[in-house]
Amino acid sequence: MTVEKSKTASLPQNFTVRDSPSHSVIPISASQPVLTPRERKDTGTQSYSLPGSLPNSDSMLSESSETESEALRPKSHSEDLLPTLGSSASNESSFGDDCVDSYIQTHGNILADCADYEAESWSLTVEHKFCKRQDKRAVKRQDVIYELMQTELHHLQTLHIMAEVFRRGMKEEVQLDAESVERVFPCLDQLLAFHHTFFAAMKERRQSSGQPPGHRNYLIQQIGDILLRQFSEENGEKMKQVYGEFCSHHNEAVAFFKDLMQHNKRFQSFIKQQSQNSLVRRREIPECILLVTQRITKYPVLLERILHYTQEQTEEHANLSKALAHIR
Numbered sequence: 001m002t003v004e005k006s007k008t009a010s011l012p013q014n015f016t017v018r019d020s021p022s023h024s025v026i027p028i029s030a031s032q033p034v035l036t037p038r039e040r041k042d043t044g045t046q047s048y049s050l051p052g053s054l055p056n057s058d059s060m061l062s063e064s065s066e067t068e069s070e071a072l073r074p075k076s077h078s079e080d081l082l083p084t085l086g087s088s089a090s091n092e093s094s095f096g097d098d099c100v101d102s103y104i105q106t107h108g109n110i111l112a113d114c115a116d117y118e119a120e121s122w123s124l125t126v127e128h129k130f131c132k133r134q135d136k137r138a139v140k141r142q143d144v145i146y147e148l149m150q151t152e153l154h155h156l157q158t159l160h161i162m163a164e165v166f167r168r169g170m171k172e173e174v175q176l177d178a179e180s181v182e183r184v185f186p187c188l189d190q191l192l193a194f195h196h197t198f199f200a201a202m203k204e205r206r207q208s209s210g211q212p213p214g215h216r217n218y219l220i221q222q223i224g225d226i227l228l229r230q231f232s233e234e235n236g237e238k239m240k241q242v243y244g245e246f247c248s249h250h251n252e253a254v255a256f257f258k259d260l261m262q263h264n265k266r267f268q269s270f271i272k273q274q275s276q277n278s279l280v281r282r283r284e285i286p287e288c289i290l291l292v293t294q295r296i297t298k299y300p301v302l303l304e305r306i307l308h309y310t311q312e313q314t315e316e317h318a319n320l321s322k323a324l325a326h327i328r
Contacts, residue, residue: 113203117153122146130217138219141309145220148302149206152199158283158291159192165279166288174267176260183256184285186249190242191292194235201226224310224319227303231326243296250293254286299327 119125122142131139167185170176205226209218229235260267274280303324310317 113153117146117150126217130211134219137309141306142220144302144305144309145223148223148306149199149202151298151302152195152202155291155295156192156195156199158288159188159195161280161283162285162288162292163188163192165274165277166285169270169274170267174264174270176267180256180260183249184253186253187242187246190238191246194239194242198226198230201230222316222319223306224316224323227323228319228326231299231323236326239296243293247293247296250289253289257285300324303327 116125122145123131123139125146134142162185167181167188170181170184171178202223205220205223206218209220211217211219231239261271271284275282275284303320307317307320307324310320
């Protein structure tokens with residue numbers, strides 16, 4: 001396989017675009033977690049089950065908490081994403097370069113989404129004097145809602161790495177058949193559709209919560225209706241079905257990945273090339289699969305924390321309570 005190194009993808013340092021469509025694809029950010037050696041080892045051995053409901057294991061929450069609470073804290077967009085896109089392209093295959101180029105051309109207009117979630121908390125996204133005017137419980141509540149949205153964006157980034165880098169490359173570069181690709185990435189399109197809809201709804205709520213309208217200061221008064229809609233009735237059943245399917249094939253997917261690495265030289269070469277891909281940032285397929293299986297365990301904890309800081313005897317509290325009951 002010939003490796004071309006002539007193309008370089010980069011973005012201007014002052015690149016920003018606003019008013020991105022809510023249905024657009026979320027850009028890959030270098031703020032994604034890089035798993036520790038212990039976590040890498042665990043990716044091939046962990047198994048998940050959905051016995052009649054969504055998983056809610058305390059041990060799973062404990063094992064994965066560091067991955068999403070600490071490792072997902074994003075760096076500055078100007079320090080992280082933009083230099084990365086331009087700095088490592090010379091080490092990538094032409095396919096890797098094309099991934100970067102096409103990603104920028106197709107989805108560059110929603111880089112603003114990542115910029116909106118650079119800060120570690122809601123408290124750091126609004127003006128200090130505006131934050132000071134809110135009571136402590138309101139600030140805590142906004143911080144947790146912000147964390148929910150921030151980690152949902154990161155989850156979408158992981159899903160798009162799986163779809164646009166790995167799955168696309170396995171089809172076009174490695175030329176694997178559709179059945180083999182599906183064995184590694186079951187239900188990926190359904191997951192993307194579900195989480196795009198979810199993030200778009202929360203993003204729209206944030207945009208409509210400006211104080212005053214259109215201002216950087218915002219206060220999300222209601223999020224429970226969105227959460228209830230996502231986790232109940234048809235949406236809730238669909239999520240259980242899709243995650244049940246994905247998680248039940250976790251071990252099989254990782255085992256098949258290892259088999260391909262041992263016996264398919266073209267696949268082995270492709271994975272090696274992607275280790276230098278600026279969009280992938282050293283994450284391999286098993287790490288991405290693990291992050292997806294862990295995501296479903298985070299919602300109950302986040303909803304419990306939002307509920308804790310929500311005034312009782314309100315419609316918002318009732319909606320959050322119902323949503324939590326569905327996701328547990």
